[in-house]
Amino acid sequence: MNRIYFDITSEKKTISIVENNRLVEYYEEKNLSQSKIGNIYRARVDRVLPSLNAAFVDIGDEKNAYLSFEEIPNTHMILKTNPIKSGDIVLVQVVKDQMGSKGAKVTMKLTLAGKYIIYSPYKTGIKMSKKLNDNDKQYLREIAEQSFSANDGIIFRTNASNAKKEYILNEYYALKGIYDKILKEVNYLPTPKLIYQASSVIDKILRDYFKPNENFIIVNDKDFYYSIINKLDDDNNLKENIILDLEFSSRLDTLITHDLRQAMSNKVPLKSGGYIVIDELEALTAIDVNTGSLVTGRSYQEIVLKTNIEAAKEIAIQLRLRNIGGIIIVDFIDMISLDDVDILKKTLEEEFKKDKNNPTLVDITKLNLYEIVREKNVISLKNRVISKNCP
Incomplete structure (x- = not known):
């Protein structure tokens, strides 16, 4: 059974999702309050740029949000060269948080x-x-x-x-x-x-992750424990899997500290001796897979396949733990056999099924780069730490 830990203190609430004794997702509600994904705003159109088929709208952020014409419902397009104009009042929903020099991305196709x-x-x-x-x-x-x-x-x-x-x-x-x-x-x-305002991360975890016969929820605060019980109404199958344990914090720290430190490093070692390098850039995330040392001999392709499969499983975990979204490019070690390529693709697809943010293998390019897209729901772990440390 997998475990979801809610560690409640006077300063913050942390959520740790542990599968097979590995930390696979980690959230701090104090930091997550910065994410506006899912929020719906009454906004004013500031500028319309027909050449870009887009507009900039004011949702109250420091930077105006970007609205593509493709994100405007067809009902606004009838008999209009431009679907909106400066000064219009519109309803928009945030689909991507403001990041760096770029404002948030929004849509008028509300969900x-x-x-x-x-x-x-x-x-x-x-x-x-x-x-x-x-x-x-x-x-x-x-x-x-x-x-x-x-x-x-x-x-x-x-x-x-x-x-x-x-x-x-x-x-x-x-x-x-x-x-x-x-x-x-x-x-x-x-x-x-x-x-x-979109659901809090705690409500999303309860809604999307907690299922009988799959998860235990472990809580160290009585008030929060009873608030979860009350949220579940009459679903006794779920209530049986909620555990109040006031002393688990130190044990949890021991369990997850290594995984959290690893998630803050660009280089992630693999058990086989290989490693992956993860570079989070503004436009995309690049991941490189390496064997770690020169490998020769008749078993070379077997070692390459083994390393790539191990890397695929680790990449699936790191995407969740680091909460990396958007475009991801993976450079696996080149393989000669098409059967081996098929095994690797199936491994990725199987591992991605565990991820609520729906990562998808889009394509393998002519340069044997694997193109992946993954939905964003909160700010990445790396950017959470950066914003936390900024004055």
Whole structure:
């Protein structure tokens, strides 16, 4: 069973997700408050740049946010050369945090995420998580046909598997109600103004990660323990997996300190003797895989395959632990056999299934570089530490 530790002190709350005795994700809520991903703002269009098919909008940040015309719903495009103009008041949602010299990226195609579904009022049709099996998809499709409007845009999440119809419908109506409330209130608020705040990281962890027979939650604070119990309502299967342990902090520090230190280093050693080098840049993240020493002989390709597979598994963990998102380019050690390449691709895809941020292997270039994209949900571990240390 995997474990999710909530370490609560007067100064901060930390969340450590441990799988097979490895720290795979780490969050400090004090730092995460800086992330605005998922927040919805009433914003004012500051500048429109038709040559870039984009606009800059004021959401209250130091730098204006970037809005691509592609992120504007079709309803705004009718009979207009430019879909918006300077001074317009618009609803936007943050999809990428402000970073360095670049402002946040926003969209007008709003979405609201729940435990079982994602509600997309500017889209139509029903979509399913790739991780749902055929039986689940049939069950959920029947619910959608019976209960949802044809104009609704709904994505069923992995958590919808085996979920009661009542729970799914309650969430659907709740999300729809939130959206209706946003539309009603928007005209009465100053601009710019935050009008919807995305779920806290703690709520996201409970919503997306905590499942019976898969995880234990371990908490060292009584008040927080009972607040989690109350959030779960009548789901006794989940409540049985919540443990109050007031003394676990020192044991947890021993368990995760090495992994955290490793996550702050560019170089990550592999058990085989090889290593990977991770360079987080503003535009992308570059990862290089090395054998560590000159390897020759008839077994060279076997050693290369073994090192690449080990590296693929470690890279999947490091992406989660460091919370690296966006474009990732991996330079694995070159392999001659197409069968070996296929094994490596399947290893990556299998490891990526464990990641809630949906990393995807997009392509292998002519230079044998592996192109990967991964969703961003909070600021990366590296940038959290940088911002924490800045005056």
